Amino acid sequence: MELNAKIPGGSIQEKWDRYRFDLKLVNAANKRKYSVIMVGTGLAGASGAASLAELGYQVYCYSYHDSPRRAHSIAAQGGINAAKNYQNDGDSIYRLFYDTVKGGDFRAREANVYRLSQISLNIIDQCVAQGVPFAREYSGYLSNRSFGGAQVSRTFYARGQTGQQLLLGAYQALARQIGLGTVQMFPRTEMLDMILVNGRARGIVTRNLVTGEVRSHLADAVVLATGGYSNVFYLSTNAKACNTTAIWRAYRRGAGFANPCYTQIHPTCIPQSGDYQSKLTLMSESLRNDGRIWVPKQPGDTRTPPQIPESERDYYLERIYPSYGNLSPRDIASRRAKEAVDQGRGVGEMKNGVYLDFAEALKRLGNTVIGERYGNLFEMYERITGENPYEVPMRIYPAPHYTMGGLWVDYNLMSTIPGLYVIGEANFSDHGANRLGASALMQGLADGYFILPYTIGDYLAQGKFERIDSGHAEVRAVEDETRQRYQKLLSINGKRTVDSLHRELGKIVWDYCGMGRNDAGLKKALEQIPKLRDEFWHNVRVPGSGDSLNQALEKAGRVADFFEMAELLCRDALAREESCGGHFREESQTEDGEARRDDARFAHAAVWEFTGVDKAPTRHVEPLNFEYVKPATRSYK
Amino acid sequence: MLINLTLHVWRQKGPKDNGRFVTYPALQINTHMSFLEMLDVVNEQLMEKGEEPIAFEHDCREGICGSCGVMINGLPHGPNPMTATCQLHMRYFKDGDEIWIEPWRAKAFPVLRDLVVDRSAFDRIIQSGGFISANTGNAPEANAMPIPKQIADRSMDAAVCIGCGACVAACPNASAMLFTSAKVTHLGLLPQGQPERYERVQRMIARMDQEGFGNCSNHGSCEAACPVGIKVDFIARLNRDLLKAKLCGAGTPSAV
Ligand SMILES: Cc1cc2nc3c(=O)[nH]c(=O)nc-3n(C[C@H](O)[C@H](O)[C@H](O)COP(=O)(O)OP(=O)(O)OC[C@H]3O[C@@H](n4cnc5c(N)ncnc54)[C@H](O)[C@@H]3O)c2cc1C
Ligand code: FES
Numbered sequence: 001m002e003l004n005a006k007i008p009g010g011s012i013q014e015k016w017d018r019y020r021f022d023l024k025l026v027n028a029a030n031k032r033k034y035s036v037i038m039v040g041t042g043l044a045g046a047s048g049a050a051s052l053a054e055l056g057y058q059v060y061c062y063s064y065h066d067s068p069r070r071a072h073s074i075a076a077q078g079g080i081n082a083a084k085n086y087q088n089d090g091d092s093i094y095r096l097f098y099d100t101v102k103g104g105d106f107r108a109r110e111a112n113v114y115r116l117s118q119i120s121l122n123i124i125d126q127c128v129a130q131g132v133p134f135a136r137e138y139s140g141y142l143s144n145r146s147f148g149g150a151q152v153s154r155t156f157y158a159r160g161q162t163g164q165q166l167l168l169g170a171y172q173a174l175a176r177q178i179g180l181g182t183v184q185m186f187p188r189t190e191m192l193d194m195i196l197v198n199g200r201a202r203g204i205v206t207r208n209l210v211t212g213e214v215r216s217h218l219a220d221a222v223v224l225a226t227g228g229y230s231n232v233f234y235l236s237t238n239a240k241a242c243n244t245t246a247i248w249r250a251y252r253r254g255a256g257f258a259n260p261c262y263t264q265i266h267p268t269c270i271p272q273s274g275d276y277q278s279k280l281t282l283m284s285e286s287l288r289n290d291g292r293i294w295v296p297k298q299p300g301d302t303r304t305p306p307q308i309p310e311s312e313r314d315y316y317l318e319r320i321y322p323s324y325g326n327l328s329p330r331d332i333a334s335r336r337a338k339e340a341v342d343q344g345r346g347v348g349e350m351k352n353g354v355y356l357d358f359a360e361a362l363k364r365l366g367n368t369v370i371g372e373r374y375g376n377l378f379e380m381y382e383r384i385t386g387e388n389p390y391e392v393p394m395r396i397y398p399a400p401h402y403t404m405g406g407l408w409v410d411y412n413l414m415s416t417i418p419g420l421y422v423i424g425e426a427n428f429s430d431h432g433a434n435r436l437g438a439s440a441l442m443q444g445l446a447d448g449y450f451i452l453p454y455t456i457g458d459y460l461a462q463g464k465f466e467r468i469d470s471g472h473a474e475v476r477a478v479e480d481e482t483r484q485r486y487q488k489l490l491s492i493n494g495k496r497t498v499d500s501l502h503r504e505l506g507k508i509v510w511d512y513c514g515m516g517r518n519d520a521g522l523k524k525a526l527e528q529i530p531k532l533r534d535e536f537w538h539n540v541r542v543p544g545s546g547d548s549l550n551q552a553l554e555k556a557g558r559v560a561d562f563f564e565m566a567e568l569l570c571r572d573a574l575a576r577e578e579s580c581g582g583h584f585r586e587e588s589q590t591e592d593g594e595a596r597r598d599d600a601r602f603a604h605a606a607v608w609e610f611t612g613v614d615k616a617p618t619r620h621v622e623p624l625n626f627e628y629v630k631p632a633t634r635s636y637k
Numbered sequence: 638m639l640i641n642l643t644l645h646v647w648r649q650k651g652p653k654d655n656g657r658f659v660t661y662p663a664l665q666i667n668t669h670m671s672f673l674e675m676l677d678v679v680n681e682q683l684m685e686k687g688e689e690p691i692a693f694e695h696d697c698r699e700g701i702c703g704s705c706g707v708m709i710n711g712l713p714h715g716p717n718p719m720t721a722t723c724q725l726h727m728r729y730f731k732d733g734d735e736i737w738i739e740p741w742r743a744k745a746f747p748v749l750r751d752l753v754v755d756r757s758a759f760d761r762i763i764q765s766g767g768f769i770s771a772n773t774g775n776a777p778e779a780n781a782m783p784i785p786k787q788i789a790d791r792s793m794d795a796a797v798c799i800g801c802g803a804c805v806a807a808c809p810n811a812s813a814m815l816f817t818s819a820k821v822t823h824l825g826l827l828p829q830g831q832p833e834r835y836e837r838v839q840r841m842i843a844r845m846d847q848e849g850f851g852n853c854s855n856h857g858s859c860e861a862a863c864p865v866g867i868k869v870d871f872i873a874r875l876n877r878d879l880l881k882a883k884l885c886g887a888g889t890p891s892a893v
Binding site: 068070084122126127129131133137140158159168172185240274385449450499541543 | 651678692701726759765767771774775776777778783796829830
């Protein structure tokens with residue numbers, strides 16, 4: 001597997017401009033002769049599909065949702081970063097670049113991150129032009145807030161529904177193209193495999209989720225914008241249907257999978273309330289601006305919060321990190337919460353949370369001010385837990401939230417398969433080992449609106465695409481394989497439901513490859529996962545048939561891929577014998593429990609190549625060079 | 638706390654089949670569960686017996702994606718105001734309750750299976766004009782045009798619609814006016830939305846009619862059912878825009 005990142009030459013400031021000039025252009029009149037498949041209609045996919053169609057390409061667009069507007073991007077709450085420096089507080093493209101490289105714990109590609117920071121400016125302009133109703137000041141100008149511990153206010157937001165508003169903007173741009181007939185939309189259509197012809201990505205095999213029809217779709221290039229894989233943990237903040245199938249199937253056909261072990265655990269989610277729990281709900285991180293995090297000093301303390309005097313409380317983040325305190329970065333806040341719960345100091349009925357307490361802020365600022373800031377979040381919390389945060393402290397616990405790993409892509413966002421592009425959370429590109437708050441929305445839209453439309457043109461302009469149709473041997477072979485796989489799932493007729501197996505898989509991954517990872521645990525997981533996968537393939541029960549809407553069958557296909565993916569996740573975590581960002585190897589920590597990176601051995605992206613289901617994949621590396629931001633140890637003390 | 642319930646659930650194999658209510662016990666339901674988690678539990682039990690689970694739509698389970706939505710005892714999204722089905726928790730039910738669960742009922746939303754309906758008519762309304770035509774790259778600098786906060790806020794009030802379809806299900810005429818007016822208002826209030834304002838409203842209404850939604854007769858049940866608080870005032874605003882467009886001719890400067 002060759003890993004040529006194709007990073008252009010020149011100074012970091014000039015790379016993207018120069019590169020765009022060097023890219024081959026497709027003549028305007030010829031664009032409609034080229035077709036592109038876009039799988040996924042979240043921020044990345046919808047913005048990409050709309051922009052490609054505006055340029056004149058023929059676009060075919062797929063989503064398993066009933067409407068593009070349902071994509072998981074809709075759930076993002078907090079905001080989107082951009083280096084506009086509207087607040088005159090010293091922000092700049094360079095600072096956003098610097099913060100992102102550092103926040104990613106020096107495991108991202110500098111050139112990509114710089115380009116992302118540059119483009120952040122255009123994204124805000126574009127969204128405003130589309131009618132995204134960002135929050136504004138009384139002056140009528142756009143409002144910003146500081147987010148996720150950033151020292152400047154660069155986050156744009158639309159109440160607590162930023163993802164919704166950005167997605168609706170992209171969805172509307174896409175809807176306009178669908179109305180114009182330049183994009184053909186296939187909703188309720190799930191991609192189940194990739195088609196390569198002569199080594200190039202030329203199509204996909206899909207299943208119509210209403211009729212069950214399995215068929216192929218062909219084009220000149222394929223783009224995956226299919227989101228992240230946090231649901232490998234079963235419980236996460238992701239929407240229920242988020243899954244790894246699209247990128248996993250591409251991996252099996254030869255696309256390199258980079259850094260699967262970089263997963264982000266978000267510190268402020270509502271703890272699990274029972275075994276029936278179906279997903280975890282994120283509470284916006286902004287709550288940490290005024291809430292104080294604590295647990296009782298004594299393990300096993302069963303008193304209610306008011307009964308515990310100040311002197312018997314441990315405000316552990318304030319204690320360990322006096323300068324950042326409750327605003328310590330996500331990975332640190334998460335790990336410390338786990339530590340407290342593991343020590344038996346957890347709170348709530350199941351002893352599985354820590355307090356996020358607003359008592360002091362309420363005393364200082366009053367209910368009205370706190371209500372203005374967090375009213376809707378407090379309501380949401382009360383609706384879910386039945387507890388009123390104005391009266392009792394919230395309970396929170398970390399939960400899987402975002403996956404920095406994904407398919408490896410070069411500077412063009414092309415994977416190791418020619419003609420296969422990967423955008424948004426599905427690729428591995430810009431966040432290194434840890435993503436900063438409000439940067440995923442930015443990356444998804446940068447990829448879709450402003451990068452892919454140029455770089456894919458360069459590929460199409462060079463291509464001589466042989467005509468293929470659904471009778472082609474390669475196409476028929478992949479279609480048949482897919483049908484057989486789904487037939488097999490329906491015929492096992494065992495004793496266990498898909499969810500029960502997924503839950504069990506999730507627990508293994510969470511226990512051994514969650515917030516803390518170590519050699520022995522990962523090896524144990526690598527023994528247990530194949531056994532459970534085997535049980536899945538022999539004992540799962542999928543009722544119903546394949547020729548109609550069958551939600552159990554949809555899930556079974558996705559979980560089958562999670563079983564394979566989980567193993568790669570653990571393998572990658574085992575091979576990376578250092579701690580960095582969201583990946584914490586217990587063997588690699590300082591005396592006071594902080595992550596210890598090993599730049600000498602691991603300043604690279606690990607890229608896995610599939611070699612067969614029961615064979616070990618091959619690990620390749622893309623070395624990372626830091627010319628501008630010199631690797632240093634993060635310190636938040 | 639644990640409670641026992643009796644569910645009467647609409648089961649329908651496919652769009653062309655006849656449906657009927659089937660009764661299932663839901664036993665030992667923890668009141669901390671969400672309504673959908675309760676259905677998950679019932680489905681797990683059905684599948685363990687080899688029966689097909691009840692199909693229902695859901696995804697985010699946070700009240701934002703608009704996927705979920707069923708009639709619960711005759712009310713869209715159930716008894717709690719401003720709450721989508723996925724956000725409804727079982728503590729609002731009592732031990733021994735009987736619960737009737739049905740899909741949205743509207744000609745424009747055909748049932749696909751059990752509780753799942755086809756809401757693609759909403760997408761086609763948006764495709765007909767629910768956008769601002771700003772190609773990627775067209776945009777001027779974002780702060781070049783200040784927008785009064787009150788206007789931006791009001792536009793946001795309309796923009797929060799999640800497209801779930803509860804308004805249609807609640808309406809005795811199965812009208813899509815609340816949904817359509819929310820988009821017309823969101824875009825029509827903003828300066829960027831002005832050039833296409835009158836054209837937009839006419840096209841969206843034409844499409845709405847074509848999809849088989851009913852007329853609005855000012856019942857107001859849509860507002861009561863909306864999980865995110867979209868107001869019927871927006872319908873009045875839409876009607877004013879529509880009238881203006883018809884009187885002055887859409888797209889002409891006089892309409893502005
Ligand atoms: C609760 C929550 C809050 C968040 N808040 C923020 C925030 O404040 N700021 C921020 O920057 N980021 C935030 N994030 C992260 C951010 O929302 C996501 O990373 C981002 O939206 C992902 O966008 P995407 O376009 O890559 O994928 P998605 O939005 O997940 O879209 C994936 C698309 O692919 C389709 N798809 C997937 N697989 C297939 C298949 N096999 N066949 C057909 N279609 C398929 C789906 O239907 C969907 O359309 C948050 C995430 C969560 C979970
Ligand atoms: S599942 Fe998304 S709104 Fe209910």
